[in-house]
Amino acid sequence: MGFHRRLAPSGFNRGAGAALCALSAAAAALGAAPASAAPQGHTRAEVDRLYQQAEEATEAYDKADERADALRREVNHSQDRIARRQQSINAMRETLGSLAGAQYRSGGIDPTVALLFSDDPEDYLDRASLLDRIDVRQAGQLRELQAAMRELAQERSEATGELAELERSRTAVAAHKATVEKKLATARRLLNALPAADRAAFEHASRGADRADLPDLFGVSAPDGRAAAAVAAARAALGKPYVWGASGPSGFDCSGLMQWSYAQAGIHLPRTSQEQRYAGRQVPLSQAQPGDLVVYRSDAGHVGMYVGNGQVIHAPYPGAPVRYDPVGMMPISSVTRP
Incomplete structure (x- = not known):
């Protein structure tokens, strides 16, 4: 078929990308080129090479952009979980505070219960000599609070790591984007520098069959x-x-x-x-x-x-x-x- 003949691979750069087909078509349309046309042939081969490199960079861009999107979703989910866990911790602390206040007013708990509501209630639980100052219910609630605060700290640490990775991914996306744009701009400049007949043949071939x-x-x-x-x-x-x-x-x-x-x-x-x-x-x-x-x-x-x-x-x-x-x-x- 004529389509096959027109787009058959040429001897240029066997590992070249899809642009090679159009370049071969352009060369065929121009017919046998004299020795003086060698610079144009070199330009077409260089354009082909740039398009292939741009395509490789495009695939890298796609991968980095996809990863950045996934990381953005992960960060948003982590922030939602952190906010919900913080609300739960605040509610637990409020409940324990109400119980402790009532017991203190009735003389049933030592003022050292304030330790329970510090940023690190584990300090209190580690002091076994004080455990007899609180009842079983409070002890269970304190341990729940302790576990919740540990999980919150872990999630915040993981979210910090996700944010750092997201920033690295954004940087990679920007770098790949710049590479693609540079390759394509260079290819376009080279094409624009071709004689009108060569450029027209290339553009005609680029439109396909x-x-x-x-x-x-x-x-x-x-x-x-x-x-x-x-x-x-x-x-x-x-x-x-x-x-x-x-x-x-x-x-x-x-x-x-x-x-x-x-x-x-x-x-x-x-x-x-x-x-x-x-x-x-x-x-x-x-x-x-x-x-x-x-x-x-x-x-x-x-x-x-x-x-x-x-x-x-x-x-x-x-x-x-x-x-x-x-x-x-x-x-x-x-x-x-x-």
Whole structure:
């Protein structure tokens, strides 16, 4: 098919990312380039390299952002638990104070009971010689207070650790975001520096296949309802823009598209392509079925969804919308069936 011929991998940089397909298409559209065009060829290869690095940084950003979200939820839950436990402790202290006050007024308890209401009632309980000054009920309540204060101190310590980890995660998110933006800005500057004809050919290739070249998927069906729903969702996303760090519905990065598509089928996938690689049973490429996740490159830095007849749907890179491409567009790392 013409689609296959136009997007077949070139000799550039065998480990390159999805942008290589478009770059190969641009080179084919330009025809045989004279020696003087070598700088443009180098620029296209450099853009490809930058897009691949940006995609790797995007996956790292997605992972750090997901961790930051989880930590924010943990911190909020911890703060709620701490507030509830503090209210419980205040109520316990108030009850003990009322009992102690009544006993003191009736002469039934020594003034040293004030020790009970210090910040560390354990000091009192450790003094066995004073235990005969209180009744069994108060002793039980004091021990409950002691246990509650220990648990509160532990939860506060854990919350402090969670807050510190959240701050580190926020820092990592910001660093990955800056890396992505820098790579993409550099790639855009290089593209803008290309001659108009080269740039136009690249942009045309980035838009993917014309409608006449769409793959023939007649008669292809998914193995079960969940896979069929995920494939249908991925097809519904065709033409949506690549947006780094996005997981739909208006834009996607590669792993975000997979996560969103399977979410429409009621299945939760992890956020990054590295994690999605292990989110199911791995099968040989020769046994791939519609809905399977095809993970690319040794670093598992890119992922697409197999839809049959040697085609995947994926979000390639900035400037290229969600589209069909040949499954062998770049080195395949594994095939996973969620």
